Amino acid sequence: MDDCKIYFAASIRGGRQDSEIYQQLIDYLGKYGKVLTEHIGDKGLALMGEDNMPDSYIHDRDVEWLTDSHKVVAEVTTASLGVGYELGRMVERNRWVGEGEKKPILCLYRPSINKKLSAMIAGCAGVVTKEYRTFDEAAKHIDEFFKN
Numbered sequence: 001m002d003d004c005k006i007y008f009a010a011s012i013r014g015g016r017q018d019s020e021i022y023q024q025l026i027d028y029l030g031k032y033g034k035v036l037t038e039h040i041g042d043k044g045l046a047l048m049g050e051d052n053m054p055d056s057y058i059h060d061r062d063v064e065w066l067t068d069s070h071k072v073v074a075e076v077t078t079a080s081l082g083v084g085y086e087l088g089r090m091v092e093r094n095r096w097v098g099e100g101e102k103k104p105i106l107c108l109y110r111p112s113i114n115k116k117l118s119a120m121i122a123g124c125a126g127v128v129t130k131e132y133r134t135f136d137e138a139a140k141h142i143d144e145f146f147k148n
């Protein structure tokens with residue numbers, strides 16, 4: 001299933017505390033296609049990002065990958081401006097392209113008592129948001145998402 005290109009989005013400068021979960025999700029997504037953004041799970045990734053690359057390069061490359069992908073999966077537990085931006089761009093794009101061009105978007109969120117997902121994601125009809133507590137739950141949501 002390597003012809004399916006998956007854009008995995010998750011926090012980088014927003015905070016790296018969930019990087020191990022990102023890596024697990026990326027490994028699992030490999031079952032369904034090529035994850036274009038495998039570096040996001042890299043535990044050694046500096047909080048400040050790919051410091052040897054200009055931000056404009058990172059931005060333009062990621063937007064190109066996003067446009068080139070077939071499906072988008074985002075881990076949205078750690079709030080990230082970059083992930084919100086990527087999701088917003090794809091939701092908007094999906095509104096204007098033909099049915100066959102739309103890229104389905106799955107957001108995975110781990111609920112906790114002292115945190116609430118942004119209404120701009122939780123309330124967005126253009127993305128499917130699923131809560132999970134364990135990796136197995138996240139995997140089930142991913143299976144469901146790729147079945148459709």
Ligand code: 6IA
Nearest residue numbers: 009010011012013014045049050080081082083
């Ligand atoms: O605002 P954030 O940095 O948390 O945004 C994270 C999101 O934006 C991710 O979904 C990435 O796709 C994208 N993004 C932001 N910064 C980078 C980046 N910088 N490299 C790749 N994608 C990025 C440096 C990465 C570095 C740590 C290796």
